[in-house]
Amino acid sequence: MSTKVHELAHSRAGDKGNTSNVSVIAYDQAAWDILRRELTEERVMRAYAHLASGPVTRYELPRLRALNFVIEGALGGGVTISLARDAHGKSLSYLMLDIDLPV
Amino acid sequence: MTKTRVRIGAGAGFSDDRFEPALELAERGELDYLVFECLAERTIARETLSRIKDPETGYTPYMRDRLRMVMPACMQAGIRIVTNMGAANPLGAARVIRRDALSLGLPPPVVAAVVGDDVTEIVRAHPELRLLDTGEPVESLLPRMAAANAYLGADIVREALARDAQIVVTGRVADPSMFVGCMLHGLGWSYDDYPRLAAGTFTGHLLECAAQLTGGCFADPGKKDVPDMARIGFPYADVDADGSVRLGKVAGSGGRLDVATCTEQALYEIHDPARYITPDCVLDITEAEFEQLGPDRVGFRGTRAAPRTDTYKVVVGYHDGWIGEGEVGYAGPNAVARARLSEQIVRERLKLRGFSYPEIRVDYIGMSSLHGMGAGRPEPYEVRLRVAARSPDRKAAQAVGFEMRTLNVNGPAGGGGTLEALREVIGVRSLLLPRHLVHPEVVIEERP
Numbered sequence: 001m002s003t004k005v006h007e008l009a010h011s012r013a014g015d016k017g018n019t020s021n022v023s024v025i026a027y028d029q030a031a032w033d034i035l036r037r038e039l040t041e042e043r044v045m046r047a048y049a050h051l052a053s054g055p056v057t058r059y060e061l062p063r064l065r066a067l068n069f070v071i072e073g074a075l076g077g078g079v080t081i082s083l084a085r086d087a088h089g090k091s092l093s094y095l096m097l098d099i100d101l102p103v
Numbered sequence: 104m105t106k107t108r109v110r111i112g113a114g115a116g117f118s119d120d121r122f123e124p125a126l127e128l129a130e131r132g133e134l135d136y137l138v139f140e141c142l143a144e145r146t147i148a149r150e151t152l153s154r155i156k157d158p159e160t161g162y163t164p165y166m167r168d169r170l171r172m173v174m175p176a177c178m179q180a181g182i183r184i185v186t187n188m189g190a191a192n193p194l195g196a197a198r199v200i201r202r203d204a205l206s207l208g209l210p211p212p213v214v215a216a217v218v219g220d221d222v223t224e225i226v227r228a229h230p231e232l233r234l235l236d237t238g239e240p241v242e243s244l245l246p247r248m249a250a251a252n253a254y255l256g257a258d259i260v261r262e263a264l265a266r267d268a269q270i271v272v273t274g275r276v277a278d279p280s281m282f283v284g285c286m287l288h289g290l291g292w293s294y295d296d297y298p299r300l301a302a303g304t305f306t307g308h309l310l311e312c313a314a315q316l317t318g319g320c321f322a323d324p325g326k327k328d329v330p331d332m333a334r335i336g337f338p339y340a341d342v343d344a345d346g347s348v349r350l351g352k353v354a355g356s357g358g359r360l361d362v363a364t365c366t367e368q369a370l371y372e373i374h375d376p377a378r379y380i381t382p383d384c385v386l387d388i389t390e391a392e393f394e395q396l397g398p399d400r401v402g403f404r405g406t407r408a409a410p411r412t413d414t415y416k417v418v419v420g421y422h423d424g425w426i427g428e429g430e431v432g433y434a435g436p437n438a439v440a441r442a443r444l445s446e447q448i449v450r451e452r453l454k455l456r457g458f459s460y461p462e463i464r465v466d467y468i469g470m471s472s473l474h475g476m477g478a479g480r481p482e483p484y485e486v487r488l489r490v491a492a493r494s495p496d497r498k499a500a501q502a503v504g505f506e507m508r509t510l511n512v513n514g515p516a517g518g519g520g521t522l523e524a525l526r527e528v529i530g531v532r533s534l535l536l537p538r539h540l541v542h543p544e545v546v547i548e549e550r551p
Contacts, residue, residue: 010327010363012320014372017236017533023370025363051475059376063392063405068370076464080145081423081530083464083491084472090320091473098474 006097008035013093020052020074020089022096026065035067036060038101044069047099048092069096105291105344106135111282111306112339114139114173114186116313118146118163122172124313124337124356129176131353132339136285137177139169139186140278140311147275148420148529150191151250161192162199162272170270171203178209178269185260185281189272191250193218196272197548211549215268217259219543220275222417222536226251229540234419235533247422249529253415253536256382257303258294259543260284266547275418277381279307282340290344299346300384301408305391306340306348308379309368313337316350316368317399318358331357350401360399369393382415384408414535423530426493427500429507430468430522431514434485441515442467442488445507448514449490452506458499460492487520493528501525 005011005024008031013022024039026032045056053073060067075089076082112134114125118141128134141163154161166188177184189196193216201214226232230242252275261284263271273281283303286292292299309316316338318329329335336356341349352360369388373379379386390405429449433441446465453460466472468487470480490507494500504523511521 006326010321010323010367012315012367012371016372016374017531019374021370021372021374023367025366025370050477057375061370061376061389061391063390064366064369066366066370068373068376070374078530081493081528083426083428083462083493085466085468085489086473095474 001103002100003103004097005035005039005099005101008101009097011093011096013090015075015079015088018073018075018078020071020092022069022071022093024067024069024096029065032065034101034103039067039099043099044071044096047095048074106289107344108341109135109285109289110339110341111136111138111285111310113310113313113337115141115169116311116315117141117143118165120313122169124335125169125173126176127353127356128337128339129173129180129182134182134339135289137173137182137184138281138285138310139184139188140281141165142187142190142275144418144531145420145529147191147252147418148249148531151420154191159195162190162196163188166196167199167203170200171207174204174209175207178204178212183264183268184270185285186271187273187276187281189216189274191274193272193274194546197546200270200272201548212269213267214270214272214548215263215266216546216548217255217263217271217273217276217543218546219259219541220252220255220273221250222253222541223248223251225536225540226417226419226534232534232536235535241419241534244419244421244532249420249422251417251419253417253541254382255415255543256280256411257283257287259545261287263545264288266545268547277383278311279304279381280383282307282310283383286342290342297384297408297410301386301406302346302348303342304381304384304386304408305388305403305406306342308373308386309350309365310338310340312368312371314358315371316364317352317360318364321364321367327363329359333357348403349396352399360401362393362395362401365393365401365403380412380416382411384411413538415538415541417534417536419532419534420529421532423528424493424495425497425500425525426491426528427503427525428489428491428523429504430487430489430520431507431510431518432485432487432520433515433518435517438484438486439467439470439482441517442486444515445488445510445518446490448510449506453502456502458494458502460494460499463490463492465490
């Protein structure tokens, strides 16, 4: 059995230089337990591997039931010089929400 | 005069934000302060270029429209305005704001310009300073540098307010610091009171992107719905002297303000949540919690802060050549194959003309332009090919869009909707500058 992160959490993406910052916020305690266990740095790096050089760092905020992922080398050299249309990587939250997790 | 509570509203979250929500706050929000945050990382470098062409400009293009809209209501109600829309020319901005107030028939306001964020010459004198991302000295960027600006802190905003300014216009000030400056002044906080600075900085961080706290960037139909998004109300914060905070928005405005919207904005661009560095403190939100106090009413607790660092962060804007791009669309049978053929043709044309590029990016809009070409993407009914390239040479960059445009008659069958664009690139890099090298200052504009 697997489920998409989209079923468990919501997310927002932001930028700083060439680094993308993607939050993952669980809808409830059960979702939080799964995310904390399964949404690892390795899994996130695999999902972003064709876009980002990495590394990926995961921060935990248990009181907010949230994870904060910092994905380096993800924005085509940085917002101001990137050739990408979405230079800020605002759409990258939904790449996170598209990840399949075992449940 | 020190108060026991202040209400601070967010009038804009970026330079091209909607206009009406600020007026709604000014007229119906019962505010003490209205803060407009309008500077992206590269804005000042761009505005520096405008100022070189015309010394009267250099502030953000919408500044006058925004302030002319809210000044009558703000001055009547005694709401003080703080904004970084001064960009590369806070002094010129202050003059223009005062003139505009007079032409609106308002009593002449005291306008304070905050200067000293422009550290271009200081950086030029210290080529040994190291860039934050690569650790290399800034020296190699200096010949191409357009501007260098330090993120100033809340202390200089407080000083401007303490000199009775009704309007404070700045260049680069850290986004949360504009809000914290209002708190320092209005509530009489000490600049070394870190528990209060923590609450204030977190509040500023939550407010600085305006609608992103009240339902903007949030809706996902069926999963996370937001009411009345065409009329989203911008947020305000009620801050008590003891550092407790309640977030709200004007009754009857659109959007939503709850624990979920606040949590998304809390983590927005924060990176390490135990060490969010501003000029005022090092904020730690790892123990922070939100509480729904009522409809569209949220409080928080648990913020902490460590003392501020002994440096200011500086953004260096520099010329980085040109980006040229073009697009063409295809639909129906074999659409993707025809788009791929166009990509080959354009690459070959650019080569034939003798152009080469450090980087060419190809997007299939509808398939790969946002999340890249992941495995197993289905072919869409219609697709747009986009080709973009960077070059130090304007002509080479311009050729990209030109060759895309020529596909109109020279390309594959059924290509439509060509577009081309060319822009000058201002790159930005960061470094840290010791505090003692930076001298923020308040200049009061009182001339008629």
